Amino acid sequence: MIPTWAQLVYLACAIGFVLALKGLAGPRTARAGNLVGAAAAVIAVVVPFGYLDLDHVPLILAAIALGSLGGVLGARRVQMTQMPQMVALFNGVGGGAAALVALLELEHMGASTAEFDLAATAFTVVVGSVSFAGSVVTFAKLQDLMTSRPIVFGGLPVAFGVALLATIGLAVWVVAEPGVPTGVGLAVLGLLIGVLLVLPVGGADVPIVISLLNAFTGLTVAAGGYVLGNVVLLVAGTLVGAAGTFLTLLMARAMGRSVPNILFGALRGGSTLGAGSASDRPVRSAGPEDVAILLGYAERVIVVPGYGLAVAQAQHTLREIVDVLGERGTRVDYAIHPVAGRMPGHMNVLLAEAQVPYDQLVEMDDINGEFPHTDVVLVVGANDVVNPAARTDPAAPIYGMPILAADQARQVVFLKRSMRPGFAGIDNELLFDPKTTMLFGDAKESLAKLLAALKGL
Template sequence: MSDFLPTGIQLTYLVAASLFIIGLKKLSSPATARNGNLLAAIGMLLAIVATLLDRQVLNYQMIVVALAIGSAIGAIAAYKVQMTEMPQMVGLLNGLGGAASALVAVAEFWRLLGTAEPVPLDANISMLLDVFIGGITFTGSMLAFAKLQGLISGSPITFPLQQPINALLLISYIVGSGFLLVDPTNLPVFLGLVAVSLVLGVMFVVPIGGGDMPVVISLLNSFSGLAAGAAGFVVMNNVLIISGALVGASGLILTEIMCKAMNRSLISVLFGAFGGGGSASGAGGAAAGDRATRSVDAEEAAMMLGYARSVVIVPGYGMAVAQAQHTVRELADQLDRLGVEVKYAIHPVAGRMPGHMNVLLAEANVSYTQLYDMDDINPQFDQTDVALVIGANDVVNPAARHDTASPIYGMPILEVDRAKHTIVIKRGMSTGFAGVDNELFYKDKTMMFFGSAKDAVAKLVSEVKHL
C-alpha cells in the first residue's frame, strides 16, 4: 500500500489536471461555463485530497483548522458579495493567491535556513521568482481592490521620477537575487527582497486609471497563476505547476485580447496613466462648445421601444453601479411580450473586469442566447430600430472611428450610431474614463434620457406595460 500511494497521488494529480484543462475549455462559452466551473472544482477537490494523503503532510490538525476557517470565510463572502462588486472580489482573490504562493517560498527558505543541507540552485531560483511574482500580485491586487472599492481614488496616481524609481527597485531585486544565489542563507537580503517585491506591486498599480482595471485584473490573475506555478517548483508539486501554468497562460491571453479591444498596447496601459476622466456639464445642457443634445422623457422613449421591431441593449458600467440589471431584464421581458426582438451588445472592456456585463446579466437570468459580442452585433446595427445605451460611454463613441486626435482613436466600438434611433440613459454629460466628450450624444438620431440607470429603466418598464 505504501508503495502504491505515491503512484496513486500522481495519477490523481493527472486526473485533476485533465479536469482543469477540460473545465477551462468549457469556460469559453456561456452555454458550457457552469459545467466547466464544476469540473474544475472537482479537479481541485481531487488535488487537495491527494495532497492531504501525501506523506509529506505532517500536521493534519492545523490543516483541518485552516480548511474550516478558509471555507467559512469563502462561503460567507460568496454569499454576501453583490454581483456589482465581483471585480473587487476577483482582485482580492488574486491578491490572496499571490500571497499564499509567496508564503510557500518564505516557508521553504525558513526551513532550509534551519538545516545544514545545501540549497539547490533550481530551488533557490524558484523561491526568488515565487517571492517576486507573488509579492507583486499581493500588493498590486490589494491596491486594485482599494481603487475598485472606492477606498482610494480610481484615477491614475503619478509623481516625479516614478519610472526611474521603479527601475531602481527592479535592479535592486535582480542584484539582491544574484547575491542570494551566492549566499542562499542570507536572511537580511531575503527579507529585503520580500519588501522590494511588495513595494513593486504598489508601484505597478498606482498609475493605472479606473477604466484600465479590466486589463489590470486580467494581468494580475495571470500573475497569481505564475506565482502558483513557481510555488509548485519550490515544493515539487506537479498539479500546482500545471494549474499555475494554465492560469498564467490563460490570463496572459485574455490580457492581450483586452488590450486589442482597447486598441492599446500593454505598455501604454501599465505606464500611460490613462483614465483621468473629465468634468461634467449640466444634465441635458450643452457640452463641448455650443453643441446641444436632444432629451426624451419616459413616455416617448417607451413608445419608441414598444413599437420597434428590434432593440439592442448596450449595458455599461453605469448599469452596474446602479445595480439595474434586474430592471433591464424586466424591460426586455415586457418588450418581448409586445413582439420586439431584444438583443444585448457586450463590449469586451465594458465594466471593471473581463466579462463583467455577462456576469451581471447572467445574475438577472438573461438568456445567453441574447448576448452578442462586438464583432457579431456590429453588422446588425444598420437593421436595428432602437439602440438603448445604459451607462456606457467610451465604448460607443463614434470618434474612435475617425478622430485621429482622440485618445480612443482606433479602439473598436459598438457602432450604435448606425441604428435608426439611439436612446442613451445617463446621469449627466460627464465624460468616460478616457476624459473625452462623446459625439454620439449630439447626433441627430440620438436622444438622451437623463437619470440613474435603475430609476430610468424602471420608468420605461412602467410605461411599456401600458402600451
C-alpha cells in the first residue's frame, strides 16, 4: 500500500509532467518546461526509496547511475543532425524496459489475478516489444547502418499477418493461463512485428514512424502504470501516448498522406523513395560574389533552411548573412516547413541555437502567400519541401505533400553539395528552372564566402 504522502508526491510529479508538456509547446517556455519535467521524473524515481523495503539497493543505484551517465553523455555528444536517432534509441529503450517489467510481473500473477490486469500486462509486453524492435530498425535506417529504402519481400504481408494473429492468440493464452514462458513468447512475437512493421518504411517517413513508436511506448508505460498501481507512470504514459499520436497525425498531414499509407504503402508498390536521379540536364550555377550581388540588391528575401544546413552546422553563418542583409534594409524571414530536417521542430531548434529571433521564423501556411512578392529565395540544404512535383506530378512519391511555394518567387538560389536528390529520391524540377541559380559546395564554406562577398559590396 502506497502511503498518503507518497501518493501526494506522485500527484505533484504528475502535475509537473502536465506543466512540462505545456511548457514544451512554445519556444520561450520550452527550456523551463523541460527542467520541470526532468525534476518531476527525478523526484518520482527517488520516492520509492522512502516507503518500500527494497532488495538489491546497490544494484538498483548502480543501474540508475549507469543509465544517467549514458543519458547525459548521449545528449551532450549527439550532433543536431543525429537527434532523431537519439530519440528513436531512447524511445526504444523505454518500450523495452516497460515490456521487461511486465514480464517480471507475470511471475507473480496467477489464475486469481483479475483478467483486466492480465490483459494490460499482455498489452505492455507486446506493444513494448514492438516499440523496442521498431525503434532499433529506425535507428539503423537513420544511422545508415542499413539501407533507408523500403525493404519488401514477397512473403512480408503474409508473415506480418501470421505474426499478428499468433500474437493475439498468445495474448489470450497469457490472460487464460499466465506464465513467464508464455510471456517471453509473446515478447518475441512483438519483436518480430516491430521489425516487419518498420522494414517497408522509406527513409523520408522514418521520422513519422519514430513519432508513432513514441506513442506506442507511452501507451505501454501507461498500461504498466495501471498494472503496478503507479499514478505517475499512468499519467506520464498517457501524456506521451496522446502527444505522440497527435504529432504522428500532424506530421502525416504535413506530408499529405495517411498513416496506413506511410506504414504499408510500399507493400502495394508505393514508396516515399523514388528511383533516384540520373539526370544530366544543365543547370545555371554561380559563385558567391554573383549570389551576393543578387541578395544585396533585393528588397525581400526568404530563407528556406533544410537538413543540409544542419549537417554543415552552418546556422551561425547563415544568421550573420541575414543580419547583414537586415542592416542594408532587406526584409528577411525564414520559411519553416513542418517536416524540414528529420523531425518536427528540427529547424526551429537549429536556428534558435544560432540566436535567430523567433519572430523571423515563419510557418509554411503563413509565409506561402509571400513568395510571389519575394525577390530572392535562398534555399540552404532543403530539397523535397520546395519540390513542385508535390503539386504537379501525380506519379511522384511526394505528390500531395504541402510544400513551400519557392517556385513562385522571382529568383531562387540553391545551396547544394551536388545534384543528388533529397530523401524522396526524385529530381527537383525547380533546380532546372531558368530563374534558379545553383551555388555548389559545403553549405558552411559557401555561406562564409557569401558573407564575405556581401560585406565587400
